[in-house]
Amino acid sequence: MTHLSSSRFKVPSLRKSADSEYLATILILLVVWIFLVVISVINRSDFLSRATLSAVTFNMCIIGILAIGQGFVVISGGILDLSITVSMLITSFMIVVFYDLGWNTPLLIIVSLLCAGVFGLFNSILVVWLRINPLIVTLATGFAGGGLLLIVFDRGLVDPKSSIADFGTSYLFGLPTAWWPMALLTIGAHFFFKYSRVGRHFLAVGGNPLSSKAMGISLKRTRVATFVGSSIFGGIAGIVFAGFTPEIRPNAGEYYTLPVIAAVVLAGFSLAGGRGSFLALFISVGFLSTIPTALVFFGLQSIWQTFIQGFILIIAVSIDAYRIVKVRGR
């Protein structure tokens, strides 16, 4: 069997149709987001203000970063990483531990991220060596990890005087400082998966693992990179979380798991792998983060939030699936 170098592997027509699908998803999401903004402005003309922009962008920070990690897993064929919030909390708690030990900030951030990476490595070992489906692996490690966090850390207190806490409340170029890593990482991910060779490897593995293997891409190494990668993104979200939240509790992850999956699915990522646009993800995170603020402007209580988000997801996924069926002709 001839070994085909993957850089020579190009199927232009397939790429083009994928691109046009992404474009359609991006446009639809933009339209829906703008629609939400428009009806909010009609309801209250002061909806468009610096304060609203700040509130929405703050909402985007943590979910946005977690969504990149989750999107990474989905696009690479890892189905879902249900333990990503555990990675986030590991980093947050370790930041507190190291801060209390007096370490300097850059060092403690890097080591705390590495701790999250170790957790991701553990996940990937279960997937690659024991060959257990990643959905089940991350379901189990998420559950067990949550219990472990509860035993080891009761709660973590972040010093309001620390530079991490400052990071959580400061601004850069008119937007929250914490928002910029999210935006830059999302755009970086978009370019990485679309244009770089390694990125396209992940896409290939997600889309068709068997032919990728035939092309010489190591599936094992891809899986390891995927889950370590998602846990690192979880860790980065953990840094932001520590900046935002002075008291870190082990159960806090439960507020993020579902909204993150919703954002990824809404952005048109296929849970079967191989398909997804990170630009669309950025927009879907933005849209989902605008809903809670808009609801308050409409005078609706926050309990309507989950109800509306859930049904928006169902409608969006249905429309998207229907569109795919029409385009591909089943």
Added chain:
Amino acid sequence: MSLNKSTAIKTIAIISALAFIVPTTSATAAPKFKLCVALGGIPGILGALGTTGDPIAKAGAKKRGWDYYEVSNKLDAPTAVKNADLIVQQKCSALIQFNGRPEVNPTIAKKLAKAKIPVITYDIAQPGWYFLGIDNLAAGKAGGAALGKLIKDKWNCQPDLVLESHGYGAGIVDAMRTGGMVEGLKSVCPDIDKSKFKPFEGNGEIAVSQPAARDILAANPAAKKIAVVGLNDAGVVGALLAARQLGSGYEAMGWGQDGNLIAGDKVDPDLKGSVLYFLEGYSAYAFEVLDAIAKKSAPKMRDGAVNPAVLVKPCPVSAAQAQGIPIDKVRITQLAKDPSKTLFSIYCPK
């Protein structure tokens, strides 16, 4: 398939036979007093005690040579009901219960009454159970009044907004604490306009109260002087942080409840005070009643929040006063060494 069944049946038979041969370790002949604790607290209300165990009760039981058994319902109602059956099976002599799902208390009470097990309930009243708790309403009013005084001094009783960070799942406790704070505030500053009060669901947790408060502040852009009251410290601090995050020109002041975030050296600068409940040390008070029950002279039933069996004194503190007080983990280790005292007597500033 028949091979499987017979092998399995053989295995189960052997193991069951073992069970009868092996001497039992549970249910001894001599009836020692057995203290049981059934927890499952709303994390926001009772902090660590709610979900992870009661070291004070355990230490006290050990000191008295009692048996001890602890179970948690993880805030799940069917589990809480199942735990009631467990308590009966464990043949408990007395039960301390803190049930975060109080709507199933009547069902639990039925089961425990049938087994004649006396119950001490923390903070959540149930007819027929000894009530041990803080007067949440009085504590709320005291905190609200203290905040009101600050608002009077600094803002001439004219805040732009009063954020009420509720935890509606806590039911009557939320109504008393947060509602009490509002009452206390109004007792010092009676002329604040009704429209300035904004209640919202903060769930007693920063992860929920922070984004919710951010959105409310964004929807009220003209408001810059923000007062915050709430179910607990976490609910209040989340809102204070939200104001700091939105940046320009905000002046925020909050007074908390339960003292979870006022102790230690990492206190939020805008949290001006709180009311320490010393929740982790509740069980020190329970032994008054438990000792009487053990001596077979159970005290008169006092099951109301208004007329409690044991009234725990709250300790209102300003941030300045709280400076010397260590966090709950440290306090618990201190108390476990000598459970005859109460945390109130050790730590509340005179």
Added chain:
Amino acid sequence: MSTNLTRLASHDRKMSSVEKMKKSLSGPGGTIVLGLAIIIGTSALWVGKMTFSSFNIYLILGYLAIPLIIGIFASFSLLAGVVDLSIGAMVALSATIFALLSINGINEWVSAVITILICMGFGAINGTAIVVFGANPIAVTLGMLVGLRGLARILSRTAPSTSTSQDAISLFITGLNDFTESQISFIPVLFIIALVLVFVTQGIISLTRGGRHIRAVGGDITAARRAGLATERIKFLSLLASSFGASIGGILYVGKLGSAPVTLGTGMEFTIYAALMIGGYSILRGGVGNPMGGFLGLLIIAVFANLVDNKGLDIRAADIFVGLLLLVIVYLDIRRGGDAFE
């Protein structure tokens, strides 16, 4: 050619009794029963005779009765190849709607029927999105999970304020409570009903044509379609079945608990699907699994939880064990030829 002959020859060779034992234990039924034997044995040795006391058995069976009922109905959708993640939230919604209607004076039987119809309506929404629009079942039922939890919360707030909190409706229905608590000797009647349901479902799945059709749809949908089966209708009906089971569960819980807490069923999806997976079902493909196995899987989890309860073990440690247990079970399943990931 020669390889085939040698394979045939080894089949004809008589297996030693050790080999026979190994073969039986490594089959699907064998693993579950072995697991059950191990956990019962551990409890017998560690906790002692109390494990087999009538009260303890009542405790175990009473607790798993309602999840078993919900799980058996959910198993239909797993068999058909769709996973319904919204069952836990639907239990809470059903309990809330039932309590809300009854507390406002509507006759309980009428409330029950209305509740079931409404829940099946949401099941139909699931079905429409998945079958008609072709959306991914995980995504759709996840959205339904989130949406229904929110809806339950919203509805709970509209209840009259006689309840102790806004997140639960307190309602004690004596007749229903008597039914859910009733026992024949020490065995809860609800458990007996659940067990009958298990056997009936087992019969439907293995013996009837309908059962074969569901398995075909779940196993290989293209082949099923080509064979002329109404695959869309079967999948749709299976989702209606799981929502039906969840609605019944919610109503029963109101009877058992005397209230409808909004947090009801949180994490129930995890327990039920873990139990079903132990029993041989898969949430990633349909066509496999049998109700007996699901029942035994739930029994394993329940006995394990009972062990933790009786020894007063730390609940958080139990969480870790459940996660590990799931991994072990699935790994063993892979070893005996199940779906490995690559």
